[in-house]
Amino acid sequence: MTKKIxxxxxxxxxxxxxxxxxxxxxxxxxxxxxxxxxDDKTILVKKKIHPxxxxxxxxxxxxxxxxxxLEEAKNSLFSDEK
Amino acid sequence: xxxxxxxxxxxxxxxxxxxxKIPLILQQLKKKVINxxxxxxxxxxxxxxxxxxxxxxxxxxxxxxxxxxWQNSExxxxxxxxxxxxxxxxxNTESHxxxxxxxxxxxxxxxxxxxxSTDKKFEEIFKLQLRSW
Numbered sequence: 593m594t595k596k597i598x599x600x601x602x603x604x605x606x607x608x609x610x611x612x613x614x615x616x617x618x619x620x621x622x623x624x625x626x627x628x629x630x631d632d633k634t635i636l637v638k639k640k641i642h643p644x645x646x647x648x649x650x651x652x653x654x655x656x657x658x659x660x661x662l663e664e665a666k667n668s669l670f671s672d673e674k
Numbered sequence: 675x676x677x678x679x680x681x682x683x684x685x686x687x688x689x690x691x692x693x694x695k696i697p698l699i700l701q702q703l704k705k706k707v708i709n710x711x712x713x714x715x716x717x718x719x720x721x722x723x724x725x726x727x728x729x730x731x732x733x734x735x736x737x738x739x740x741x742x743x744w745q746n747s748e749x750x751x752x753x754x755x756x757x758x759x760x761x762x763x764x765x766n767t768e769s770h771x772x773x774x775x776x777x778x779x780x781x782x783x784x785x786x787x788x789x790x791s792t793d794k795k796f797e798e799i800f801k802l803q804l805r806s807w
Contacts, residue, residue: 657687669773
């Protein structure tokens with residue numbers, strides 16, 4: 593669902609993100625936002641997130657390294673060791 | 675000053691694993707990275723070890739995506755194995771087991787003694803501050 597509001601822009605270009613929207617996206621004064629200009633017509637404001645914040649469990653289904661695997665990986669790099 | 679730490683292949687794996695299954699200390703580390711409270715350094719050989727594992731698991735594309743995310747993180751540094759490490763290795767007398775030596779010298783290169791790993795050798799031989807789980 594798309595929500596729209598209309599706002600006045602201040603003399604130096606500032607606008608306010610409505611509190612309700614800030615709360616929904618957990619945006620506070622520690623966060624940064626990214627502004628994207630599309631086709632010289634639309635400005636998109638996105639909460640900047642750290643790449644590690646993407647919660648898609650990329651490695652789900654794989655088990656963590658076992659001691660044996662760590663050793664094998666190491667030997668694969670430097671096979672003449674040990 | 676923002677804290678700096680070296681991380682090993684297992685930590686890298688846990689960064690993209692199911693959050694509730696990650697050891698507590700690494701959950702805390704991940705939060706600190708996300709909040710910009712720490713800079714983590716990834717030795718290239720730790721990345722190679724993870725590639726070795728993910729390739730065997732048939733998850734090369736997931737690895738590629740993870741690599742892309744590390745490269746796009748301001749406080750994640752991917753350290754290439756380079757001449758500076760070799761010069762530090764020449765001066766090093768503690769241990770000449772290449773794998774551990776390269777990782778320990780990466781700590782020296784970045785002027786930190788903090789390492790997230792379960793390998794006690796980093797503490798015992800190289801006198802690094804081991805953050806284990």
